[in-house]
Ligand code: FES
């Protein structure tokens with residue numbers, strides 16, 4: 001981060017709008033499991049640090065800092081040897097999965113004790129590869145619970161997708177925890193004018209913040225209608241979004257006949273996993289798992305692709321440009337900005353309080 005960027009971040013901290021900081025002792029999604037083909041290196045910046053990941057012949061995933069301790073060439077430019085070592089492309093030092101240099105082909109072949117790359121704990125769970133970059137022990141029990149993705153028919157899981165949003169992760173969380181924007185930014189797809197006047201109660205569950213939204217007797221938004229051939233002309237639309245620190249969101253959403261129990265309807269669990277690339281960029285991993293499936297397998301197959309593309313369109317082409325433009329406006333601000341808070345902003349305000357508390361506890 002250069003001086004101007006640092007100033008920009010600290011300015012936002014003063015404004016109380018963005019912390020600009022990361023919780024380091026937390027699990028973050030480094031990649032979808034399917035992104036890591038055996039023997040291929042994947043370079044990714046996470047929490048501002050360069051990381052290289054690969055899946056070994058035994059199926060295990062390794063994550064090292066993507067910086068050779070010799071002359072700092074990215075290790076991701078190197079290649080994997082048959083024994084599983086990663087060989088630096090520049091001068092051929094070889095590293096094991098624990099980051100230790102195991103071969104120096106030069107001179108006396110002495111291996112200096114500092115010849116090691118940081119090795120990060122990784123766990124593969126819920127179709128994702130989770131990485132721990134904190135200084136405290138990595139406890140896999142702290143991986144957030146996304147077991148709704150496990151043991152479900154593959155056709156009910158939307159494609160595992162990822163985009164990069166050039167904005168601080170908090171702006172993306174703000175967007176996801178504020179369902180009111182769906183009536184405008186995603187009009188016709190995820191909301192409409194009839195869903196504006198919705199109740200939006202906010203609950204706390206430990207450190208989790210849950211925002212519910214209920215729109216009774218509305219025209220069903222286009223995302224849901226193919227899920228339910230012969231759906232009623234009007235429906236109750238509902239959503240419940242759970243934020244889990246620092247930046248995971250689970251959304252239970254759907255439609256049902258007016259006044260009927262929700263379980264009799266159909267919808268999906270939206271899964272949103274955010275990983276800060278740095279202070280001004282976010283890896284946005286997303287997918288969804290359908291529930292109350294009322295269609296046959298062939299229809300499900302078609303919907304898997306169609307709904308996957310529609311959700312990507314909503315996030316990449318509707319949310320993304322607005323969020324990135326917000327970031328640019330914040331960066332250019334020459335005075336303290338004090339956002340107007342609406343009733344629909346209770347969720348975003350609440351999670352920031354929790355996040356600030358967790359950050360303060362971690363950073364003293
Ligand atoms: S920079 Fe990696 S071996 Fe020299």
Ligand SMILES: [Fe+2]
Nearest residue numbers: 175185186319
């Ligand atoms: Fe959105």
